[in-house]
Amino acid sequence: MSSVDGVGTKLKIASALAKHNTIGIDLVNHCVNDILTCGAEPLFFLDYIAMGKLVPEQVEAVACGLAQACREVGCALIGGETAEMPGLYAGEDYELVGFIIGVVEKEKIIMGKTIVVGDTIIGLPSSGLHTNGYSLVRKLFGETPSVLNTHYPELGRTLGEELLEPHRCYHHQLKPLLPLIKGMAHITGGGLVGNVPRILPQGMAAQFRSRAWTIPSIFQLIQQRGNVAQSEMYRVFNMGIGMVLICSPTDVDQLTKALPEAKVIGEVVKQVGKVRVVIK
């Protein structure tokens, strides 16, 4: 099991604020969550960092975040490449790519095959935007330090602090529960709409009750700022749900007991027409 990923233009926010020690956590956790959806245990991680002119302290700060997140999840950071690319990256800009290798026993791979109509959809809260939707946010707010350092009462912190909140890792809490989970979707680019259908068998759709969870203030702030349509919000952002689990209704109690923050947010229904995700 392997995956390759970046952290999108969350990098531009890190650069604008010259805060590089958490973006590596984002990258590792994003990759770990990606392979966790198949039930895989992370084994090895490799990184690629490129910038116009190498700034050793910046590389070190990024690497610190990578190392910390790898350590926390028991994954070996076995190597990487640091590239100097003059003319490709301007000023403080840089690129950060992660590559993860994990393992799962063949008969334990989670593929969604056993999902049936009537199964329950459980959501786990995200810690913020995770690593998606930053291009839209930057378009709406800009990315100057003065904008990012603005304090918002509804966030209880500055916009920049909120936007740099690291991508949450779901590995530790979900690992012991994998045998109860029929399908799992990491809510990244595309949101619930883009990520959940991939794990559903043909002829089935996911029906969500958006009132079943509280949409964090940052998403309301973004929506108001840009007068963004509700449907677009759900396609671009995770809207407060970072990981979706699908299980049999008989296992819901056991799962929600073990996952105090988890909420039942919907169910698997018969597909009508072409719509595979309904958000009510």
Add this chain to the structure above:
Amino acid sequence: MSSVDGVGTKLKIASALAKHNTIGIDLVNHCVNDILTCGAEPLFFLDYIAMGKLVPEQVEAVACGLAQACREVGCALIGGETAEMPGLYAGEDYELVGFIIGVVEKEKIIMGKTIVVGDTIIGLPSSGLHTNGYSLVRKLFGETPSVLNTHYPELGRTLGEELLEPHRCYHHQLKPLLPLIKGMAHITGGGLVGNVPRILPQGMAAQFRSRAWTIPSIFQLIQQRGNVAQSEMYRVFNMGIGMVLICSPTDVDQLTKALPEAKVIGEVVKQVGKVRVVIK
């Protein structure tokens, strides 16, 4: 065995000439050669392509090169990520990163441990700059289409054609010969000076006879253009040697017979002072 790599600012040349169908070959071959130095057989490859605004034809051309090179070396292209990063990449610019996983039996790993003073150094020709030294070349020549489309008689083609020549893959020719090879260095950034010492046991140095091989015209052209010191040329470029093999003098005949282009270019000597590479 795994490796992560980019192709450096050779990407900028590809962008300037809008020729994207060979840069993927560079990336795969670079990665394959990297793990070949340990004796590893490539198994899987993953790519990461990022640009400011996705241009599907450009991504497709890059992917074509990746697929072709993977096919030729029998490596599975198992996945990748294509990222749109507005504001990070200007105009036609893009980033391309490759991750490779290979395998080698533990007792067959080539580590250079058996190298002794008196062993022979064999060089295999490069196909050009491969993927290193492009930032210096761009500094010296610029990267406008008019410069890159200039025909040079000594190259027998345009500068751009020469600079985009794909990185050569050494896998097929070296695979059957691995049991005869004690140590192997892929000559990338750092040149012979930077890459050969890494495989030498302590107390040994590599002594090269530069007259033993013909330095391709492109390197002379670069050196003249920038009045670059000879020592810097050897630190930045491969100078016509893409792969270095170290073997016992008794195996030289068998190796050079099997590798018609290979040349004996030096020998392993006792280290004197701190110098680990001598080029005469």
